[in-house]
Amino acid sequence: MTEHVYKLVELVGTSxxxxxxxxxxxxxxxxxxxxxxxxxxxxxxxxxxKDGKVGHYQVTLKIGFTLDDDA
Structure with a gap:
């Protein structure tokens, strides 16, 4: 089984x-x-x-990804 190392980045998506x-x-x-x-x-x-209603959504996410193997 391959062991992974993950890196995190934080993003804000909007809609x-x-x-x-x-x-x-x-x-x-x-x-x-x-x-x-x-x-x-x-x-x-x-x-x-905006005007008493939701005008825009903002969601902060942590995104995890694996680092490339050096092999």
Whole structure:
């Protein structure tokens, strides 16, 4: 069994539609520049209130990815 070492980065995904879309937007973007993304953790959910309604969602995520093997 291969042992892994993970690195974490923290991101904030945003969406005008939903929390799920904000999460997906962050994951879609990070996977364009970071290899081996394996998991995420939602750290915080917040948003903007506009005219008495939710105007925008912001979701802070920790993204975990494995480091490349030196082999």
């Amino acid at each position: 005008g539609t939903s929390v799920s879309d904000a999460i997906q937007n962050a994951i879609t973007r990070v996977t364009t520049t970071v290899r081996n993304v394996k998991w995420f953790e939602v750290v915080q959910v917040r948003g903007e209130v």
